[in-house]
Every structure is written in C-alpha cells, then in structure tokens.
Amino acid sequence: MLSMPLRRLRQARRDGARAVRRTGIGKWSEPEFVRLVRFGVRPDASVIAYPMVPYPELSDDEARAIYAYLRTVPPIRNAVQRPVATAIAGADAGRAAYYKYGCNGCHGDSGVGVYDLRKGATDFATDEELIAYIRHPEIRKPGVKMPTWDGVIAEADYAPLASHVRALGAHR
Numbered sequence: 001m002l003s004m005p006l007r008r009l010r011q012a013r014r015d016g017a018r019a020v021r022r023t024g025i026g027k028w029s030e031p032e033f034v035r036l037v038r039f040g041v042r043p044d045a046s047v048i049a050y051p052m053v054p055y056p057e058l059s060d061d062e063a064r065a066i067y068a069y070l071r072t073v074p075p076i077r078n079a080v081q082r083p084v085a086t087a088i089a090g091a092d093a094g095r096a097a098y099y100k101y102g103c104n105g106c107h108g109d110s111g112v113g114v115y116d117l118r119k120g121a122t123d124f125a126t127d128e129e130l131i132a133y134i135r136h137p138e139i140r141k142p143g144v145k146m147p148t149w150d151g152v153i154a155e156a157d158y159a160p161l162a163s164h165v166r167a168l169g170a171h172r
C-alpha cells in the first residue's frame with residue numbers, strides 16, 4: 001500500500017507529464033517547431049500574428065537548437081492570449097488576405113519589407129504561374145526563405161492575393 005505523500009508525488013508527476021503535452025510546444029515535433037519559428041505557420045496551418053514574426057534567416061539547425069533548449073525548460077500550464085491578425089478596415093479581398101496570412105511579416109506593407117516581392121509581378125506572366133509559385137516557392141528555389149503556402153492558404157484566397165501582389169508590383 002502506497003503512503004499518501006508518495007501517491008501524491010506520483011499524481012503530481014502524471015499531471016506534469018500531461019501539462020508537457022497540453023501546453024505550449026508540448027505536443028509539437030521538432031519539424032513543426034522549426035516551421036513555426038522560421039516561417040510562421042503553426043501545426044494546425046494557422047499563421048502567427050505580430051508581435052511574433054517569422055525568422056527565416058535562422059538555419060534549421062539553429063531553430064532545432066532553440067527547440068532542444070525549450071524542451072529542457074519545465075512546463076507550466078499557461079493560457080496564452082493569441083493576438084489576432086491585423087484586420088484592415090475597408091480592405092479589398094487581396095489586401096485582407098495579404099495581412100491574414102502575414103505576408104507583411106516578410107514583405108512589409110508595400111511588398112518591399114525584408115524581401116522585395118514586387119518582382120513577382122513581372123517574373124510570372126500569368127496568375128496561374130504566380131499562384132503556383134506562392135504555393136511552392138521551394139520548387140523554383142530549394143531552401144528558399146519563403147514559406148510553402150500550399151495547404152495553408154484557403155483556395156478562394158489565392159486569386160485575390162495574386163492581384164494584390166500585382167498591385168504592389170505596379171509601384172516600383
């Protein structure tokens with residue numbers, strides 16, 4: 001028969017183990033964490049919002065090292081209030097999608113930002129090609145610091161997004 005304190009200790013450990021899985025990055029795999037930190041996309045395919053920004057300049061190894069470190073920090077239960085993506089009053093669908101998916105995190109408000117996307121307007125003759133690029137930029141340039149958007153962006157948002165890229169490209 002277990003003494004009470006020992007039983008309580010075991011229960012506390014089980015609670016702790018559950019907290020590890022339930023809170024923060026507890027359930028996240030290493031690749032999921034790397035994708036979030038570098039490209040701003042969560043395991044459920046939702047995107048992060050300011051003030052958290054993507055860090056595409058980190059290498060996979062650097063992001064993995066941060067993951068390894070965070071896994072050594074004892075977990076706590078903590079309800080996180082999620083910031084919501086900037087809603088732009090009166091925005092057209094393209095502009096709204098641009099902010100909804102956090103394109104501004106790397107391309108700024110004007111399309112320039114840290115990486116200038118305005119060339120995309122002329123690099124791709126048709127919207128089909130532009131959209132194909134946005135879905136899978138890693139096909140054109142392996143190791144590119146642009147996220148793979150396929151499976152993240154809703155199908156209905158691609159066309160307005162492509163026209164917004166063209167609108168930004170028109171201001172060069």
Ligand code: HEC
Binds near residue numbers: 040123
């Ligand atoms: C984590 C950073 C990041 C985010 C977020 C991001 N991009 Fe990019 N994007 C890049 C980088 C880096 C490049 C330059 C790629 C290269 O080196 O060729 C780029 C290039 C582009 C280009 C230009 C391609 C060309 O011909 O030069 C387009 C268009 C583009 N992005 C669209 C988008 C759209 C639309 C979104 C939002 C759905 C988005 N990007 C979000 C990093 C990002």
